[in-house]
Amino acid sequence: MCYAFSGDSSGRSTRETSGRLSREQIYVLVSAASMNLGCMMAYSILGPFFPKEAEKKGASNTMIGMIFGCYALFELLASLVFGKYLVQIGAKFMFIAGMFISGGVTILFGVLDQLPEGPTFIVMCFLVRIVDAIGFGAAITASSSILAKAFPNNVATVLGSLEVFSGLGLIAGPPLGGFLYQSFGYEVPFILLGCIVLLMIPLNLCILPSYESDPGEHSFWKLVTLPKVGLIAFVIISLSSCFGFLDPILSLFVLEKFSLPAGYVGLVFLGLALSYTISSPLFGLLSDRMPNLRKWFLVFGNLITAACYMLLGPVPILHIKSQLWLLVLVLVVNGFSAGMSIIPTFPEMLSCAYENGFEEGISTLGLISGLVSAMWSVGAFMGPVLGGFLYEKIGFEWAAAIQGLWALISGLVMGLFYLWEHSKTRRRSKAQNLIGTEEEQTALLPNET
Secondary structure: OOOOEEOOOOOOOOEEOOOOOOHHHHHHHHHHHHHHHHHHHHHHOOOOOHHHHHHHOOOOHHHHHHHHHHHHHHHHHHHHHHHHOHHHHOHHHHHHHHHHHHHHHHHHHOOHHHOOOOHHHHHHHHHHHHHHHHHHHHHHHHHHHHHHHHOOOOHHHHHHHHHHHHHHHHHHHHHHHHHHHHHHOOHHHHHHHHHHHHHHHHHHHHHOOOOOOOOOOOOHHHHHOOHHHHHHHHHHHHHHHHHHHHHHHHHHHHHHHHOOOHHHHHHHHHHHHHHHHHHHHHHHHHHHHOHHHHHHHHHHHHHHHHHHHHHHOOOHHHOOOOOHHHHHHHHHHHHHHHHHHHOOHHHHHHHHHHHOOOOOOHHHHHHHHHHHHHHHHHHHHHHHHHHHHHHHHHOHHHHHHHHHHHHHHHHHHHHHHHHHHHHHHHHHHHHHHHHHHHHHHHHHOOOOO
């Protein structure tokens, strides 16, 4: 199913005009898809070989984990700042500059093996990852805002569809990086993928439209203090931490529990990545076509995610034997539940902001995009740290169950909030009907002399 909206470069609100995509919308989709694919591939190539290379340079396992973790922390800070000042900087400039920075530092990462081992290598790894996080934070914040501006009535559908390219980047990055590293050495994976990202810049300079707008009057603080937005932000942190939780420890658990060859461990992760990639466009389409379903997606997506993490081990109190087929099945289901609960978060935040007086325009879109990216980064930072700590202390089975409790709490809290919101709406409706009935009765009474 296709949609079309005509938008102009001055940033006026777009309107649905026909049954197909406009040229401007196609250009926006191509730009966003290229950024998602290229940057996610560049981000994910480190996994298969960088830890081993860093160990050779004298980095401890803790330090390697911090090098990975600092990315999410600085993406959080960058997203908040860029979301606030999106209008002043310009969405197109921010998008292009972010891609340029990300591509450039990816190439720079490829020459770090030439540095002497010890503190010099470690410090430069931190600096390059931090700058890369800032660049990606700028690009993803601008991208989400531009997409929401170009597709105001189909935000979830478009964002869900573009998650396919993010998923493909995350899926293709590790095996491609591993192959290039094994065939050509440390430098080639980074230089090649960095050049691919940089080569996308001239294309985006030519085709990406410019959206301009006046700075908004509202702040991040006012947005976050809206109860519904605050709860959805908590949901985003919870779901992001669930993804990040698996990164450092799932492969260790699979190798230890099932004695799989190292080459097959990556295939276990594919169950989660592929199901999320496939389900995201579906739930995006349903969220736009039937907005009333978004609340149910958020609630039940979190509850299903919680159940999946209880079964990953499984948790010992269930007395279920751990089996490889069960683990893969749970990861597949988790991918679908993640798509169910993640995709509606952006349009739900956006509609809540509009209902509470935020102006419709690129300024509000920048605030929402920055907040979503920032909350995702919080979870991406907390998940691996919590996962590694709990795995070391109590084992994978109980660690996964505790992580699942987070999703369970966020699902229950969102469910209770929606029930309260529904009852409040019904009371208000009854009160309005009662007032209307009294006014009609008063009008029908004969005038007393």
